[in-house]
Amino acid sequence: MVDLPDEPRPTLERWLTGPRFAALPARGAAHTPPLLSFEFFPPKTDALEQQLWSCIRRLEPLAPRFVSVTYGAGGSTRARTHATVTRILTETALVPAAHLTCVGACQAEVDEVARQYWEAGVRHIVALRGDPPPGTAYSPHPDGYPFAVDLVAGLRRVADFEISVAAYPEMHPQAASRVSDLDNLKRKLDAGATRAITNFFFDSGVYLRFLDLCLAAGITAPIVPGIMPVTNLAGLRRMAALSGVTVPDWLGHLFQGLDEDPETRRMVAAMVTAEQVRLLQANGVDEFHFYTLNRPDLAYSIAHILGVRPGTAKRS
Numbered sequence: 248m249v250d251l252p253d254e255p256r257p258t259l260e261r262w263l264t265g266p267r268f269a270a271l272p273a274r275g276a277a278h279t280p281p282l283l284s285f286e287f288f289p290p291k292t293d294a295l296e297q298q299l300w301s302c303i304r305r306l307e308p309l310a311p312r313f314v315s316v317t318y319g320a321g322g323s324t325r326a327r328t329h330a331t332v333t334r335i336l337t338e339t340a341l342v343p344a345a346h347l348t349c350v351g352a353c354q355a356e357v358d359e360v361a362r363q364y365w366e367a368g369v370r371h372i373v374a375l376r377g378d379p380p381p382g383t384a385y386s387p388h389p390d391g392y393p394f395a396v397d398l399v400a401g402l403r404r405v406a407d408f409e410i411s412v413a414a415y416p417e418m419h420p421q422a423a424s425r426v427s428d429l430d431n432l433k434r435k436l437d438a439g440a441t442r443a444i445t446n447f448f449f450d451s452g453v454y455l456r457f458l459d460l461c462l463a464a465g466i467t468a469p470i471v472p473g474i475m476p477v478t479n480l481a482g483l484r485r486m487a488a489l490s491g492v493t494v495p496d497w498l499g500h501l502f503q504g505l506d507e508d509p510e511t512r513r514m515v516a517a518m519v520t521a522e523q524v525r526l527l528q529a530n531g532v533d534e535f536h537f538y539t540l541n542r543p544d545l546a547y548s549i550a551h552i553l554g555v556r557p558g559t560a561k562r563s
């Protein structure tokens with residue numbers, strides 16, 4: 248019998264007893280590809296419009312469950328969001344979901360936007376409180392919907408929309424406590440939302456623990472993980488700081504020294520995101536929402552890795 252010294256542990260023993268990745272899901276009949284959704288933002292210029300539409304066309308064959316179009320901070324993109332959603336509805340086989348916020352509009356105006364969506368054939372709204380214009384603090388419009396929960400209830404009165412809401416695995420930065428934030432999520436679902444989509448996160452353990460908390464709080468609706476493929480760390484840090492997301496040190500280290508090397512950054516991003524979604528998939532997660540930032544390649548390749556292929560994808 249070989250006598251192993253206590254310290255330092257030999258390499259082989261360290262390898263054998265160290266953490267393991269969960270097994271990759273088996274291929275074949277038993278493997279069901281996950282449901283996907285993709286998020287876009289409405290373009291500001293003709294060039295960005297072309298970029299968005301080539302992104303949409305590239306992702307369309309993957310038959311996502313829905314694609315959503317954001318609503319600019321402070322309600323600044325109302326017309327562009329509407330135009331993009333309507334074009335998706337009329338020119339593609341995709342099911343669009345329109346983001347709608349409470350910011351800067353009275354209830355009657357928000358209701359009117361929702362009614363126009365319904366009349367145009369849009370059946371899915373992502374209902375959000377919204378963020379105010381940069382540099383200002385949120386304060387509800389005097390005649391508006393104060394919070395997302397109020398908007399969900401208002402939309403229910405307008406028409407029988409499918410409604411998604413936002414969830415925060417690391418807690419919304421303005422929430423009084425984790426419990427009150429969970430309670431807020433539950434109230435949004437109880438008011439008529441059918442699913443929550445999470446803010447992005449990088450520590451899968453944070454998301455999985457959040458699912459446990461949701462279940463303990465009596466939430467049973469799907470809490471779909473929002474996946475952000477990262478290629479620009481500086482931009483990510485800005486976004487993360489605003490929405491209370493932790494950027495782990497390991498992510499910073501992975502991108503260190505790559506500021507002038509976009510190609511390697513993209514490969515690293517693909518690896519990081521693939522690892523994140525495979526880990527979630529191995530834990531039973533079978534729905535993913537991708538923040539595409541109107542760039543298709545990472546979302547497409549990660550979808551491929553997850554087993555979603557043109558012609559094989561399912562929508563519901």
Ligand SMILES: Cc1cc2nc3c(=O)[nH]c(=O)nc-3n(C[C@H](O)[C@H](O)[C@H](O)COP(=O)(O)OP(=O)(O)OC[C@H]3O[C@@H](n4cnc5c(N)ncnc54)[C@H](O)[C@@H]3O)c2cc1C
Pocket residue numbers: 316317318319320321322346347348373374375376377378393394395396412413414419420421422423427428431435444445446447473490
């Ligand atoms: C998937 C997703 C998509 C998004 N899309 C957009 C978009 O298109 N446009 C945009 O502008 N922003 C968007 N956001 C950002 C979002 O608008 C912000 O995070 C916003 O600050 C909170 O929106 P919410 O819907 O979560 O708000 P809410 O659910 O209303 O919660 C906001 C905060 O208020 C607290 N709260 C709720 N009710 C009360 C109350 N009665 N009294 C006191 N506090 C209360 C909550 O705990 C939370 O801290 C998105 C976020 C996600 C996760």
